Amino acid sequence: MSLPAGLLAYAARGPAWVQWLDRLPALLGELQEEWQLTGDGAAAHGHTAVVLPVRTAGGRPAALKVGFPHEEAEQEHLALQHWHGRGAVELLRADPHRSALLLERLHPEDLADLWDLESCEIVAGLYDRLHVPAPGRIRRLAPHVLRWADQLAALPRDAPLPRRLVEQAVTSARDLVATEPPGGDRLLHTDLHDANVLAADREPWLAIDPKPLAGDRHYEPAPLLWNRWEELVSGPGSVRDGLRRRFHTVVDVAGLDEGRARDWVVVRMLVNALWHLQDPAGAVPAPADEWLTRCITVAKAVQD
Missing domain, CATH: 3.90.1200.10 (Aminoglycoside phosphotransferase (APH), C-terminal lobe)
Known part of the structure; x- marks a missing residue:
């Protein structure tokens, strides 16, 4: 899987980032296979995570988010579970040990x-x-x-x-x-x-x-x-x-x-x-x- 160039540039942040980036393509592949997801577009990224457009086995558009492990994001899944889509993106599935979330697909406009x-x-x-x-x-x-x-x-x-x-x-x-x-x-x-x-x-x-x-x-x-x-x-x-x-x-x-x-x-x-x-x-x-x-x-x- 080809990662965005901007995300790869985060290797300059240090060895922990290098290790995470090296592991990321395989991790995304594992999650897609385990959760029965198919890619549905080019990956995007923010400051600490990559987001891959996917479709579920039932054809629902979704977004697979995998983040660099850090304290601020450790409980993201708990908040999204608690909101249950009320005012926030809906959480479809989570693996907090791998910093992975499956989210409803939103539009790119902010x-x-x-x-x-x-x-x-x-x-x-x-x-x-x-x-x-x-x-x-x-x-x-x-x-x-x-x-x-x-x-x-x-x-x-x-x-x-x-x-x-x-x-x-x-x-x-x-x-x-x-x-x-x-x-x-x-x-x-x-x-x-x-x-x-x-x-x-x-x-x-x-x-x-x-x-x-x-x-x-x-x-x-x-x-x-x-x-x-x-x-x-x-x-x-x-x-x-x-x-x-x-x-x-x-x-x-x-x-x-x-x-x-x-x-x-x-x-x-x-x-x-x-x-x-x-x-x-x-x-x-x-x-x-x-x-x-x-x-x-x-x-x-x-x-x-």
Whole structure:
């Protein structure tokens, strides 16, 4: 099987990726044989997975997704099982030990061609359907947040981040965990943005690629702010105003508490910056200085 050139380029990420890529063609073949699937088009890929259009033994169009094993994707199948196609792509079969999912076939169109505020409205409209009580096996958000807060607090004072924002994020992170609202144990997608919502036949739009955690639904909006960045930079008006329009659109449509959502955005953006400082060689969507600037800009815009 011929893998996309862009996927093969991920070998530069290190030996674990080389090993996974070497094994991938045989793994895809094994899964097709075991699950009685036939190829139905060229493979595509994202940042951590390959997706192969297939048809089931009964002729149903489907998509075989095989991912590079990593913690964020370990419980994807559990979230999709729990949603059972309500607001999200339907899971047909899973082998979590091989990071393999058989999914309903969606269309390639995502929300990126829509006006960004329309996209924000659609994503925020999915929240109520996705933010159901989380099953007990889903990892909780709170322990992650407390660990991130400790790591932020340990940053040296000369780290290339405004110290005021770092301290604010530490305080907010700990306060948000301590004051989680009743019913706060919700199933979160955590990476819901334009590229992770695809057009479908049975519904206009469905969410894909969750990185699930259980926690406060106000954690969810931040990816809508840091994505589609070039549109904010090159569009009319200021980046700050564009970010604020997106933020308030999501808050209003989803009926979120503005202050709580704002605090989570600040925490998430400073954690994003922290991760880059911890792993400067890691994959980020922009050069280092630009990415840190973006994180700081988002954090400031929602509270100015």
